[in-house]
Amino acid sequence: MSSMSLADYKRLYAKPRSKPKRRVSVKKERVVSEGEATLVQHLKTHKISFEQEYKFHPTRKWRADFLITGTKILIEVEGGVWSGGRHTRGKGYIGDMEKYNSASMMGFTVLRFCTEQVMSGIAIQQIEILMKGK
Numbered sequence: 001m002s003s004m005s006l007a008d009y010k011r012l013y014a015k016p017r018s019k020p021k022r023r024v025s026v027k028k029e030r031v032v033s034e035g036e037a038t039l040v041q042h043l044k045t046h047k048i049s050f051e052q053e054y055k056f057h058p059t060r061k062w063r064a065d066f067l068i069t070g071t072k073i074l075i076e077v078e079g080g081v082w083s084g085g086r087h088t089r090g091k092g093y094i095g096d097m098e099k100y101n102s103a104s105m106m107g108f109t110v111l112r113f114c115t116e117q118v119m120s121g122i123a124i125q126q127i128e129i130l131m132k133g134k
Helices: 006-013 034-045 090-105 115-120 122-133
Strands: 050-055 063-068 073-078 109-114
Touching: 034 050, 034 063, 034 073, 034 109, 034 115, 034 122, 073 115, 073 122, 090 109, 109 115, 109 122, 115 122
Parallel strands: 073 109
Antiparallel strands: 050 063, 063 073
């Protein structure tokens, strides 16, 4: 039995390296999260009219997940709370603060919920309470 060097093995059996593929932008089609889909059902069940992906700022591309129709209530379902995703890292967190502060300065009330709050029914309860007061 003969041995083979690593260089010989790579020359004979290794696949040639190709250039890494460029990442394709994932922003082309928005995927609705489980929390957003559940909140849609809760709002419909409680007969609360809403608009999804509401562009609330005249010059920025900011959108809120939901606008309760006929009010100035914006609702955000925050994803990736525990994943270390965009909303919980420095730059994304600061960007979210800028967006929510701007919405507040424009007269909107911003409610923020995580997926767990939507799934448990806390979100729809708080939305109804706020709407009764408006």
